[in-house]
Amino acid sequence: MKFHFLSSENPEAKKVELKLKDLYGQNSAEDSNYIIPIGGDGLLLKSLHTYNKLNKPFFGINFGSVGFLMNNIKNDNLIEIIESSKNSNFKPLKMMSTSVDGKKCEAYAYNEVSIMRQTHLASKIQININNEIKMKELICDGVLVSTSAGSTAYNLSAHGSILPLDSNILALTPISAFRPRRWRGALLSETNKIELFIIDNKERSSSVTADNIEFRNIEKVEIESSNENICTVLFDSKHSIEDKILNEQFNY
Numbered sequence: 001m002k003f004h005f006l007s008s009e010n011p012e013a014k015k016v017e018l019k020l021k022d023l024y025g026q027n028s029a030e031d032s033n034y035i036i037p038i039g040g041d042g043l044l045l046k047s048l049h050t051y052n053k054l055n056k057p058f059f060g061i062n063f064g065s066v067g068f069l070m071n072n073i074k075n076d077n078l079i080e081i082i083e084s085s086k087n088s089n090f091k092p093l094k095m096m097s098t099s100v101d102g103k104k105c106e107a108y109a110y111n112e113v114s115i116m117r118q119t120h121l122a123s124k125i126q127i128n129i130n131n132e133i134k135m136k137e138l139i140c141d142g143v144l145v146s147t148s149a150g151s152t153a154y155n156l157s158a159h160g161s162i163l164p165l166d167s168n169i170l171a172l173t174p175i176s177a178f179r180p181r182r183w184r185g186a187l188l189s190e191t192n193k194i195e196l197f198i199i200d201n202k203e204r205s206s207s208v209t210a211d212n213i214e215f216r217n218i219e220k221v222e223i224e225s226s227n228e229n230i231c232t233v234l235f236d237s238k239h240s241i242e243d244k245i246l247n248e249q250f251n252y
Helices: 011-024 041-054 078-083 241-248
Strands: 003-007 034-039 086-090 093-099 104-109 112-117 123-129 132-140 142-146 169-175 186-189 194-199 206-210 213-215 218-225 231-235
Touching: 003 011, 003 041, 011 034, 011 078, 034 041, 041 231, 093 112, 093 206, 104 206, 104 213, 112 123, 112 218, 123 142, 132 142, 132 169, 206 218
Parallel strands: 003 034
Antiparallel strands: 086 231, 093 104, 093 218, 112 142, 112 206, 123 132, 123 194, 142 169, 169 186, 194 218, 206 213
């Protein structure tokens, strides 16, 4: 069993990285059987973007501040833990943005695609689902579309719903909605195509971010679930991600 280890800048994560390299050796990402990020959810997310073309499973070890998508391992028998782990497929969102000057940009997101206002003025956004207008004008700080894997991140902070990983559902969640004030968002099948249009985009300019990739001064954003760049993420069978998601829904 061959591993490729990488860690965050956390000193404790660095120590564990060196220890595991001594125990199991270090292989290139291309030659490894598993990619092992040691840190927080941000490092796992970065690793998915960096290595998604290699079709290698990821097993994250938690040394971050939250580490919701990481594993808390209590012993050094990494091989045994991985052999008994459960896998989940992380299907990304494919985002296509069009700027006010007509430039098109494409990016993928494993957590969420979010639109945010760039000025003191609130954004005005028209929401289309499958080419049909569902909301003519959402006045807000922004709006986001989250995968099930990302539903416990920014989406949860914006009071969006937590989604089980196998739900095949996307969360469409407003960020500080002003009108309609009581709209809390929508849950959509992964088969839906979402289009977000920025109204008065010159006066009320907005940016779009796909995970950590940002494009500014946008006019339109198209979002759909993608079968490209799907990643397999492993979770310790004794501390499953399903249990974490279930328990998170009862935290108050």
